[in-house]
Amino acid sequence: MQMDKRRHRYNKVDRLENVIAMKLDASYFFERGMRFLRKNDLERAVKAFQKTVEYEPDNPVNYCNLAGVLAELGDFQASSDLLHYVLEHMDPKMAECWFYLANNYANLGDYDAAEEHLLRYLELDPDGEYAAEAEEMLGILIDEFGGGRALERKQREEARAETMQAIQDGRYFLENGQFEVAVEWLEQVVASDPSHIAARNNLSLAYYYTGQYDKALAMANSVLERQPDNLHALCNRALLLQHFGNEEERDRAVEPLLKVIPLHPEVAMKVAITLGFVGRHAEALAAFRRTARFVPPDHPMLLHGLAAAHANLGNLEAAECLWRQLARFEDCARLADYHLERVRQARAAGQRAVSISYQLDIPVEMQLAEVRDRLQNSSPDEWRRDPLLRASLHWSLRHGNREVRQRVIRALAVVADEDAEEALKAFLARSDIDASLQEQTLVALKRMGAKGTARMWRAAGPVEVRLEDVRQDIVLDLQPQWREVWDLVHQWLVAHGLSSLAGQARRLWLAYLYDELFLDVRKRIVKPETWASGVLYVVLRYADVPVVQRDLAAQFNVSPSSLSKCSSRLEQIVLRAGWRGHPAREE
Structure with a gap:
């Protein structure tokens, strides 16, 4: 049977008219790549995601997807190169x-780099999609792989940056009890930058x-002229008006x-x-109850604030309950116990x-007692290091009684820094x-080597x-x-023709x-003759002048043992000062 060849001839035109053209773009290759990923066909997935980059070279997401597949293949270096390219040339905020990158470096065994990149991620996006995983991974790096160095460096850098900022706005000096230094520094800051509101506050x-x-x-007031709604300044102004006793202005x-x-x-x-x-209790x-929404319920300042109100x-029962909670904190136990005792006494009365x-x-009366005790028992280094103790020194110098002030003057003479x-x-x-306190203050300033001028009051002004x-x-006048x-001492040297040693003895x-003696108000000289003989004995020995301890003691009518005890204490000064020469042997 003859076939009609024309009827079955391939019609190229008809065929092309019935085909839908395939749209090859980044989306197509993205979907293709995802299908290969689901089948775990990583080689073909890489090729598909490479095509997304070719079709959309300006889209950083395509690079990240490709980097992810390369990491799955174990090519962590190539993956990291792509990610660095995105951050350096396309989107530094990604x-x-x-x-x-942290995952790549962890897989490469560079745990320090992994830790640094995790910290960088958490710094940029602390609530991001991978924040929980990053925190968990960071913990693993530190606990199981001996990490923590990058975290320590970051914390040091943050602390350094915070300290620099705190110094700039004066908080550092206030928090460390260096109030005079804070005044001097902040006056300079405000003079150079009048718009620095934090420094003004x-x-x-x-x-x-x-x-x-x-x-x-x-x-x-100067802050409020610039920023009428500045809450720090509004609080400061209200407190100061309360101090001045101006009730009408304070209420305004x-x-x-209140609003x-x-x-x-x-x-x-x-x-x-x-x-x-x-x-306004x-x-x-x-206000404290509103603040409880923003801070932990056992925040010490919140507990005390609520109790005080x-x-x-x-409402003494509620106050007692709150102070008992506060007493669980070691640092606040004494304060809480003090107020609980006051409530007990109030109930009894x-x-x-x-x-x-x-x-x-600490309340005023407790502060005075504590300062007095700590001035007796604390080492000078403790006063230098502890900002609360330094603050109590300043407070006690202004408000303490005569005894406390005398001790504070001596403590500041030992602290001997610019603020002191x-x-x-x-x-x-x-x-x-x-006049006596003036002289003691001058002695303290002389001891620390203070320079320049100081203002003081005399009878004429x-x-x-x-x-x-x-x-x-001047210390002799005390x-x-x-x-x-x-x-x-001087009379003995003159009488024995040894006036040339007077300077050394002095x-x-x-x-x-x-x-x-100046630094410890408890030390007293009972018998001046004992100390005079001790001074002479040390000076004569170091000057190679023959001296017999027993004879010198007899001349001053003191016991040789008392002379020996005093001379031993005095010789410590000689050793610290590094006097030349050496003590001659007793004749």
Whole structure:
């Protein structure tokens, strides 16, 4: 049978008209790559994702997808090269690249690099898609692979950056109790940058801590002129007006604080404390309760703030419950016990409310007792290192009784840094201290080698004193017995034709006074003759002058053992000073 060839002839035109053209683009190859991935056909998946890059070379997601498949194939270096290319040339904010890089470096065995990249990811996107996995992986690197070095470096860098910022805005000096230094530094900062609001607020606090209340209020007002709603300045202003006793102005200053609900925990706490300080206890209680939404329920400042508000309002049972919770914290136990005892005494006396400070620190009477005890027992290094102790020194110098002030002057003479010097100069400038305290302060300044001028009050009014011109032997004026020892030494040397040794003897005695007797108010000289013989014995021996201890003791009518004891103490000064020569043997 003959076939009609024309009927079955292939019609190319008809055929082309019935075919749908395939659209080859990045999306097509992405879907193709995903199908290969699901089949675990990694080689073909790589080729598909390479095509996505060719079709869309400006899309960083395509590079990341390709990097992911290369990592699955074990080509971690090629994967990392792609990820670095994305971060360096396409999208530096693509945080997930750091997480992918961390996985690559971990697989390559470079755990330090993996740790660094995880930290970088968590810094850029702490709540990101991979945050939980990054935290878990970081823990594994530290616990199982001996990591932690990158974390320590990061923490040191963050601490250094925070310290630099704290120094710039003055917080560092305030937090370390260096109030005079804070004033000097912040005045310079504000002068060079009047728009630095944080520095102005901190300068207001520094003025307050150094007793310059007028300046503190003026600085708070200067902030409010620039930023009328600045909560830190509003709080500072209200507290200062409370200090001045201006109730009408204070109430107007408090009004804005009643209308705000701060969302930052630190600011919210400050507003609540301020309301309590100015006597708005019900409003303070409400503010502390709002603050509880932003801080842990056992936050010490929150517990004490709530307890103080309840106590001031007469809710003694609620206050007791909160202070018992506070007593669980070792650092706050003494404070909590103190207030619990006050509540107990109030109940016994039939009182319905107790006046409590909102500040989470030791009450005034406890501070004075504690400063007195610690001045007796603490080492000088402890005062240098502990910012709270330094702050208590400043506070006690301004508010303590005479005994406490004497001890503080000596403690600051040992601390002997710039802030201690400024504190002593500020104290010396007060018009309400007597001549004896002035002399002790000058001795402390001489001991620390202070330079420049200092202001002090005399009968005719304030005078400027050049510290370099103050006599080195001013320390002899503090105790009659100290001068009597020197007089006995000088008279003996003159009588025995040894006046040439007077300078050396004087240096020895003054050094002992500055380094020993002045620093400890408990030490007393009972018999000046004993110390005079001790000074002479040391000086004569080091000058190679023949001397017999028993004979010298007899001349001053003291026992040889007492002379020996004193000379041994004095010789420690000689050894520390590094005098030339050596003690001659006793003749």
